Amino acid sequence: MTSAASTTAPVTAPGHEEAAQATPSLARRTLQVFTGNKLALTGVVLLVLLLLFSYLGPLLYDTEQTHTDLSQANLSPGTDGHLLGTTDLGYDMVGRLMVAGQTSLEIGLAAGLLATLFGTVYGAVSGYFGGWVDAAMMRITDAALAIPAMFLLVVVAAIITPTKGVLILIIAAVAWLSPARLVRGEALSLRNREYVQAMRMMGGGGARAVFKHIVPNAIGTVIVNCTFQIADAILYVSYLAFLGLSIPPPSADWGSMLSAGITYTQNGYWWLIFPPGIAIVLVVAAFNFIGDGLRDAFEVRLRK
Amino acid sequence: MTGFLVKRFLQALVVLFLVSIIVFVLLHMLPGGPARAILGPKGTPQQITDFNHQQGYDRSLPTQYFMYVKRLFTGDLGDSYKLNSPVFELLKQRLPKTLLLTVLSTALAVVIAIPLGLLQAVRRGKASDYALTGLAFLLYATPVFFLGLIMIILFAQVIPIFPAEAPQGESIGELLKDFSGLVLPVVTMAFGIVAMFSRYMRSAVLDNLTEEYVRTAMAKGQSSRRIMVRHVLRNALIPLATLLGLYLPTLFSGALVVESMFNYPGMGLLFWNAAQGSDFPVLLGVTLVVGIATVVGSLLTDILYAVLDPRIRSVA
Numbered sequence A: 001m002t003s004a005a006s007t008t009a010p011v012t013a014p015g016h017e018e019a020a021q022a023t024p025s026l027a028r029r030t031l032q033v034f035t036g037n038k039l040a041l042t043g044v045v046l047l048v049l050l051l052l053f054s055y056l057g058p059l060l061y062d063t064e065q066t067h068t069d070l071s072q073a074n075l076s077p078g079t080d081g082h083l084l085g086t087t088d089l090g091y092d093m094v095g096r097l098m099v100a101g102q103t104s105l106e107i108g109l110a111a112g113l114l115a116t117l118f119g120t121v122y123g124a125v126s127g128y129f130g131g132w133v134d135a136a137m138m139r140i141t142d143a144a145l146a147i148p149a150m151f152l153l154v155v156v157a158a159i160i161t162p163t164k165g166v167l168i169l170i171i172a173a174v175a176w177l178s179p180a181r182l183v184r185g186e187a188l189s190l191r192n193r194e195y196v197q198a199m200r201m202m203g204g205g206g207a208r209a210v211f212k213h214i215v216p217n218a219i220g221t222v223i224v225n226c227t228f229q230i231a232d233a234i235l236y237v238s239y240l241a242f243l244g245l246s247i248p249p250p251s252a253d254w255g256s257m258l259s260a261g262i263t264y265t266q267n268g269y270w271w272l273i274f275p276p277g278i279a280i281v282l283v284v285a286a287f288n289f290i291g292d293g294l295r296d297a298f299e300v301r302l303r304k
Numbered sequence B: 001m002t003g004f005l006v007k008r009f010l011q012a013l014v015v016l017f018l019v020s021i022i023v024f025v026l027l028h029m030l031p032g033g034p035a036r037a038i039l040g041p042k043g044t045p046q047q048i049t050d051f052n053h054q055q056g057y058d059r060s061l062p063t064q065y066f067m068y069v070k071r072l073f074t075g076d077l078g079d080s081y082k083l084n085s086p087v088f089e090l091l092k093q094r095l096p097k098t099l100l101l102t103v104l105s106t107a108l109a110v111v112i113a114i115p116l117g118l119l120q121a122v123r124r125g126k127a128s129d130y131a132l133t134g135l136a137f138l139l140y141a142t143p144v145f146f147l148g149l150i151m152i153i154l155f156a157q158v159i160p161i162f163p164a165e166a167p168q169g170e171s172i173g174e175l176l177k178d179f180s181g182l183v184l185p186v187v188t189m190a191f192g193i194v195a196m197f198s199r200y201m202r203s204a205v206l207d208n209l210t211e212e213y214v215r216t217a218m219a220k221g222q223s224s225r226r227i228m229v230r231h232v233l234r235n236a237l238i239p240l241a242t243l244l245g246l247y248l249p250t251l252f253s254g255a256l257v258v259e260s261m262f263n264y265p266g267m268g269l270l271f272w273n274a275a276q277g278s279d280f281p282v283l284l285g286v287t288l289v290v291g292i293a294t295v296v297g298s299l300l301t302d303i304l305y306a307v308l309d310p311r312i313r314s315v316a
Helices: A002-008 A017-022 A024-036 A038-060 A093-129 A131-146 A149-159 A164-175 A177-190 A194-201 A206-217 A219-242 A254-262 A274-303 B002-029 B033-039 B045-055 B061-073 B087-122 B127-141 B144-158 B172-177 B179-209 B212-219 B224-246 B248-262 B267-276 B280-308 B310-315
Strands: none
Touching (some): A024 A038, A024 A274, A038 A274, A093 A206, A093 A254, A131 A177, A149 A164, A149 A219, A149 B248, A164 A177, A177 A219, A194 A206, A219 B144, A219 B248, A254 A274, A254 B144, A274 B127, B002 B280, B087 B248, B172 B179, B212 B224, B224 B280, B248 B267, B248 B280
């Protein structure tokens, strides 16, 4: 029974190391397809560079990012050793991009993972139990999906003052719907497989079915969707900042930097606008490239 | 067909009920409850008690929900306490303008996305396919307000051919009269949609190319152009209708950002201004209306889908 589950479970699933050893060619093939995908590799390289920039950068390039210095405000790039100039509060732009990158990446990753975790369990339970449980659980997701995410985010952010934790929670609260529906679809077909029915006949309960069989077998879909969720979460952070609902200064994320720059469109302060904007595009594109590559890789594995 | 429609209609009713519950819960999540939100921080405890009694907020929650829904049916969405006007009246002025923006942008996006997706599918795996796929990804990864900002910098500042602000008219006719003002908002919103639709078109066309009817048509010696247009395109277009229904919430979100960006006088701008001023009756009223519009919209597209595609009817 476990072997039946393991052979279809992807090699990356935690707790399935024996499966990885049993089918090394499968693992290699999945990896081969992924590394053969130029866009996916570009995504990985981009992501590693952005991570290094945000986390290693401040160690090599030390700047003041807490106290403002208005005498140094809005300097154009190259002035006084500021590579990309300074912001309207006198922060060095390059140093600010590094600190802001940490916030954007952390909120995006945390919200994406949280949404995936909750959505996966919700969808697996809904699909596995079926019947009226499924109908009720799915109508709830329908209703939550009917209210556009951005509207819900703005209302909640207007009620609660945003902090890093609050942003993670409210973004996850609107993002879990898509993994929930995807995993539910998989669970609907998995619940009728022989090994799940055999387990049930031997007296296995619902929790065992959901966590030992449904979730591990849907893990490919879950991982792919998770990368897209992280990308979307980073976009949501930036949209919230644009709508005026971000973590208060001196904290910053790429979205709030970009929104702050909008005020200076008329002044031609391009360095306040393009660097954070391009950083958002690059990180979101990177996660999408990786997700797309993973999807192709997992599909090959299923076709084996 | 009738069975399918009845079942789908009942489902929509249940979802509408749940949407109203979500908004009702949000109303009670307000700091200090609705009384504090409406009377403001200066409201005395006595005023708050009076207000709660007068509005029925001291009754049980189910009774309150019942009263809330009863008010909704009479079109009473509460009053904006910043704009001094009933939320219903504000929405009546703003909603048509948002619909205009959404319809124009979606139409433009579909017109661009169909040939783009078709081209990518035909050139599958070639350089042009990769280039367009990469471009679609980049477009998808660009926040709509960054896209709008680039548009403003390029076409209102560097080459000043379009105004950076949307037209400010009372009626749709006035908005349309100032057409050059509509260009940047519509194009910005359309670009955001193209990124989603062209990828969908590409895979829908690829799926259809492997179908047996394509082989049959080829065997009959039809030209590839005729096969693409008469068979593949027509079949790939049917699910696009459903996709439009599915993307309604995304479209509304896009409108919210584009309207705030270009100061376009629609529902999104109303909502954005309400968020800045904590005007909760407006925030919740707009949220409810957008939710209802999405449910009704997706119900209509499902019906349309069933009418267009006979296979759905027989399955249901």
